[in-house]
Amino acid sequence: MLQQSFTYQLASISEDAIKPAAKMFERRFGLDVQALRVLRLVGDQPGVNFTTLAAQTRFERSATSRILSRLIKAALVRRELDECDARQFRLFITDKGIELRQQADPLSLALEDLILSALAPDERVQFRQTLDKLSDWLARAFVGELTRRYPDAGAVLKSSARSKGR
Amino acid sequence: MLQQSFTYQLASISEDAIKPAAKMFERRFGLDVQALRVLRLVGDQPGVNFTTLAAQTRFERSATSRILSRLIKAALVRRELDECDARQFRLFITDKGIELRQQADPLSLALEDLILSALAPDERVQFRQTLDKLSDWLARAFVGELTRRYPDAGAVLKSSARSKGR
DNA sequence: ATCTTATTGTTGTAATTTACAACAATATCT
DNA sequence: AGATATTGTTGTAAATTACAACAATAAGAT
Numbered sequence: 261m262l263q264q265s266f267t268y269q270l271a272s273i274s275e276d277a278i279k280p281a282a283k284m285f286e287r288r289f290g291l292d293v294q295a296l297r298v299l300r301l302v303g304d305q306p307g308v309n310f311t312t313l314a315a316q317t318r319f320e321r322s323a324t325s326r327i328l329s330r331l332i333k334a335a336l337v338r339r340e341l342d343e344c345d346a347r348q349f350r351l352f353i354t355d356k357g358i359e360l361r362q363q364a365d366p367l368s369l370a371l372e373d374l375i376l377s378a379l380a381p382d383e384r385v386q387f388r389q390t391l392d393k394l395s396d397w398l399a400r401a402f403v404g405e406l407t408r409r410y411p412d413a414g415a416v417l418k419s420s421a422r423s424k425g426r
Numbered sequence: 427m428l429q430q431s432f433t434y435q436l437a438s439i440s441e442d443a444i445k446p447a448a449k450m451f452e453r454r455f456g457l458d459v460q461a462l463r464v465l466r467l468v469g470d471q472p473g474v475n476f477t478t479l480a481a482q483t484r485f486e487r488s489a490t491s492r493i494l495s496r497l498i499k500a501a502l503v504r505r506e507l508d509e510c511d512a513r514q515f516r517l518f519i520t521d522k523g524i525e526l527r528q529q530a531d532p533l534s535l536a537l538e539d540l541i542l543s544a545l546a547p548d549e550r551v552q553f554r555q556t557l558d559k560l561s562d563w564l565a566r567a568f569v570g571e572l573t574r575r576y577p578d579a580g581a582v583l584k585s586s587a588r589s590k591g592r
Numbered sequence: 593a594t595c596t597t598a599t600t601g602t603t604g605t606a607a608t609t610t611a612c613a614a615c616a617a618t619a620t621c622t
Numbered sequence: 623a624g625a626t627a628t629t630g631t632t633g634t635a636a637a638t639t640a641c642a643a644c645a646a647t648a649a650g651a652t
Contacts, residue, residue, distance in 0.1 A: 266538050267447070268463070269557050270440035272484065276564045277433045280572055287578055297434070310630055318438065320611060325631055347618045347629040372432050374571065378563035379556060387556045390549060391435050397544035398442045405540065406446055412453055476601055486640060491602055513600040513647050 281371045289364055295327050296364060302337050303353040303361055309342065313351065336360060447537045455530055461493050462530060468503050469519035469527055475508065479517065502526060
């Protein structure tokens with residue numbers, strides 16, 4: 261086996277892990293993983309507004325908006341007008357949404373466990389710690405360090421507000 | 427910070443790590459990371475044929491074919507007809523391609539080092555070992571185990587020939 | 593030999609995804 | 623009041639990805 265670049269290896273792993281799981285979720289719940297992710301973000305933050313949500317979502321606001329309207333149409337999420345600001349509304353998960361999560365979340369956890377079953381228990385703990393360290397560093401310092409060393413890197417730095425995933 | 431699913435976290439990390447690097451490579455060498463990857467695969471396996479290459483590439487044969495023809499047009503790769511089988515040809519990196527790699531590869535390594543600089547030296551070693559374990563297991567056993575536990579997972583299992591990345 | 597079937601690599605194109613930018617509605621600042 | 627900024631939605635272009643047809647050749651079967 262040729263030596264792999266570690267970033268590529270990461271991408272491969274997540275792709276291999278996510279793709280089959282994604283299929284299951286679509287079959288069982290009629291939701292793609294992105295929609296599920298948005299559902300969870302709303303569920304965990306009752307009353308979020310769109311802008312906050314979109315910043316956590318890792319895809320475009322436009323995409324988030326469309327996913328959200330599908331969730332609302334499916335009655336998994338509802339929205340209320342904000343009393344103070346008529347431009348905003350607050351998002352809430354519905355009972356139906358909660359019910360769906362009660363089925364979906366254990367399945368997600370079971371799938372993750374299955375993937376991590378390749379590792380010894382303490383290795384698993386260590387691995388997750390390392391991942392936290394890495395994502396933290398990437399979100400916080402990487403781009404800055406990169407442009408310091410390579411001024412031509414062309415840092416974009418647009419949105420920010422990452423590292424709040426789910 | 428909300429708790430993240432580990433697969434999602436992996437995807438985020440690789441995306442954050444790859445995107446800025448990708449920009450640099452495009453500016454400096456006029457090659458996107460995929461083309462660079464193909465160039466490396468060819469360089470490391472002088473005389474590969476297209477089918478073998480495409481299996482290692484993680485994208486469609488059609489995409490691989492187009493990338494390859496760009497590399498050939500740019501004179502970074504050349505091809506020879508196979509003596510035994512007129513359908514096949516054998517691929518080789520050119521001197522110009524080697525030269526490009528001599529610039530690009532150290533940069534890749536430096537970038538990976540930069541990313542991993544967030545980790546202590548022994549943590550780094552451990553991390554890479556864990557990644558190897560994981561990708562190995564995913565390539566070898568995951569899909570089988572998944573369909574055993576969840577017969578509705580809808581395993582596809584089309585190509586195979588993975589775990590030979592670069 | 594010839595006929596059928598399989599493989600190799602390329603190409604056209606449909607489908608999907610992603611990004612961008614314009615927009616109406618409302619709020620805030622001067 | 624008028625100018626500027628923010629919120630969320632929508633239209634559409636651009637890029638990506640997937641699929642399937644294809645010509646050229648090889649291999650196997652009768």
